Amino acid sequence: MFPVDRWAEYIRGGIVFLVVMWAVFGVWRKMRSEYESEKILGMSLRLTVGFAVGALAGARLVWGHWGWWWEGGAATATGMWWWLCRRREWDFWEWADAIGPWVLAAGTGISLTDAGQRWPNAIIFGIGWVISQWVKSKYRTFRWYKSGKPGLVGLFCWMWGWLGGLVVAFPTEGNIYWVGLKPEQWLAAWLTAAGAGAVYARAGREFGIRTGIWLRRIRK
Numbered sequence: 001m002f003p004v005d006r007w008a009e010y011i012r013g014g015i016v017f018l019v020v021m022w023a024v025f026g027v028w029r030k031m032r033s034e035y036e037s038e039k040i041l042g043m044s045l046r047l048t049v050g051f052a053v054g055a056l057a058g059a060r061l062v063w064g065h066w067g068w069w070w071e072g073g074a075a076t077a078t079g080m081w082w083w084l085c086r087r088r089e090w091d092f093w094e095w096a097d098a099i100g101p102w103v104l105a106a107g108t109g110i111s112l113t114d115a116g117q118r119w120p121n122a123i124i125f126g127i128g129w130v131i132s133q134w135v136k137s138k139y140r141t142f143r144w145y146k147s148g149k150p151g152l153v154g155l156f157c158w159m160w161g162w163l164g165g166l167v168v169a170f171p172t173e174g175n176i177y178w179v180g181l182k183p184e185q186w187l188a189a190w191l192t193a194a195g196a197g198a199v200y201a202r203a204g205r206e207f208g209i210r211t212g213i214w215l216r217r218i219r220k
Contacts, residue, residue: 012113019113020048023106030098035090043084051077062183071165071184075191078158093202096154097136104129104157124164132157147204155202159195162188 024044031040051073058072059065081099085092104125111122132153139145139152166188 015113016110019106019109022109023102024048026102026105027099031095039088043081046084047077047081050080069184071187074161075187091150093149093151093154096158097150097152098154100154100157101129101132101136104132104161107161120168121164124168125161128157128160128164131160145203147202149202149204151202152199155195155199159192159199162192162195166192 024041027044028037028040053073054076055068055070055073056066058069058076059067062069062072081095082092084090085095107125108122108129111118111125135156136153140148142152145152166185
């Protein structure tokens, strides 16, 4: 007979799988009217595999042993997603608005499966999802977001998710700390700042000093 802990892990893994499939279905249902269903599902599969590879490799790189580093998986999947959108000439920001709220919803569900250990994450993701629905319905009326371009919802979800990870990062025995912060906290801080810069650029505003091609691409 398997020990109870082993069965608990199997059950949790099954629930996580169902939550991910639920999020993929939600994105597919929203985007299928504008894109081919097969390509949507194909991209979802690639991003899921990329997330898993990034999470495993990130744990090996940061901790020195195999594990599951959520932040590494998220960063890897986001990079792949950007690359796939550019390759297929899809609107990255339109996809960001569609995927972002589902990521927060899935994060809420997955956090709740961790035997109560990740309830702060679940609360933060859940609140973020609620706010994202409000942003989605109102962002074109924001006076400071004068361009009205798509992307604000996705960027909000991006920043909220990373900022939440920065705030509730749990101490881990044997982890590396730089100036009192874990590697994932540093990563979260940098990516949150990058998201804020992207929001500023998408709003139709300019930095005091131009940052080159990257900034011009964000405005498109």
